[in-house]
Amino acid sequence: MSQIVYVNGDYVAAADAKVSVFDRGFLMADAVYEVTSVIGGKIVDFDGHATRLQRSMRELDMVPPVTMDELLAIHRELITRNNLDEGGIYLQITRGAPTERDFAWPDPEEVPCGIVLFTFSKPLVDSKVMDEGIKVVSLPDERWGRRDIKTTQLLYPSYAKMQAKKQGAQDAWLVEDGFVTEGTANNAYIVKDGTIITRQLSNDILHGITRAAILRFAKEAQMKIEERPFTIAEAQEADEAFVTSATGFCQPVIEIDGAQIGSGVPGNISKRLREIYTAEMTAAAI
Template identity: 70%
Template structure:
């Protein structure tokens, strides 16, 4: 059965959804997006995603297309219409379709384009991959400098995913000036002598919503956290490594550039953080 999607105020079957060829998201990658997870038919960390959406839009001189409450209502309606128990909702806002291609921004009163659709992912929380961990390679980070803005400029991360696939692994960690910035679609961490190490927030990385929650839960569990850059060599010699994102939650990393991390199996810190995150997120879901 066709999914019901949201396009500029209307709920329509996906095969009837249309966006102008002059839309600046299509022509210029002039837009931002968010992905919110759904567990038990409820939204995880919605408030965080809504606030980051507004921040990304503000950084690009765009206004919120509607209130957070209205966005929440659309998310819930899509969950209901598509019968989503576990999965994700993708939201994209672009600067709209002013009528022709132009590098200059269109007038401020040009309507924004707002699109949302669902991904049905049964078993998302109980992923078998989390029990075995993933393998990553390192690649050069050659993206633009404002990675803190969650734009739809995803060509290089997509290329990174393909580099990983061709290497027979699961993902890639990007490296700049000798240190890991982040994964292609996730934040990166290592664990050494009980300390969780992850790069500090800046324009170098996305300010992950799952990252913020996991670090808060780690602090509440009295785990030591150090926010600083780390190298690939440090990761290879770490006791554990893992990633976080809205779609993977907390996912152990067991190999970096062919070197086994720790025992080569998911470690206790990552496993415990995943357990805490899923429990707390389900309790706070809306």
């Protein structure tokens, strides 16, 4: 069975899917995106992702091509058509395809936004990476300043990921003005003396949907939380570290720039948060 994707109003086989060469997402990364997790054929935290999507579009003066109810229906139809049990759905909305390339934005009344969705299978609940943890290296954060808008401008995060792999690590933590901002595709945390420390929300980091859920569950479990910047040196002296993302859940970090974190294995707090998040999100999936 060939994969079915959604492109500008139509469900088509992936091999037959096409977008215009003039699409601004292709030419200028003039696009926003979201990735939602799917567990047991149900969508995790759709409302959170839909809210962030709408905010990203508002920040860029983009007009949604569908309502959020229609978007939910598209997600569910793709799950059904692709028989997806566990994995995720990638959604991208572009500023559309005018008839010529121009730095100025086209009139949304004349050029509607483009929309593409596709599914992918991936183990989320049972993952060897989750059980063993990952190694990260630090790199300078050289992305554009509006990281709170979830755009497709991902060249530098991709570059940083590959630099990490060249150094024998799985990911990079990005550093600006001496402090960690976030990972290449996740929010970053350390734990010291039982306190969870993570950078506060601003334009400097993505307002992670999984981040919001993890911190909510941590507060409900009466864990201590400090939202503030931290350095790589502080992280290397932490008792544990982890990252969060939509398809990574709560992923332990066991080494930073060659320095072992804590005992060198996933810590109790990150493991507990992963357990809580998995149970709560599975139960609330729609």
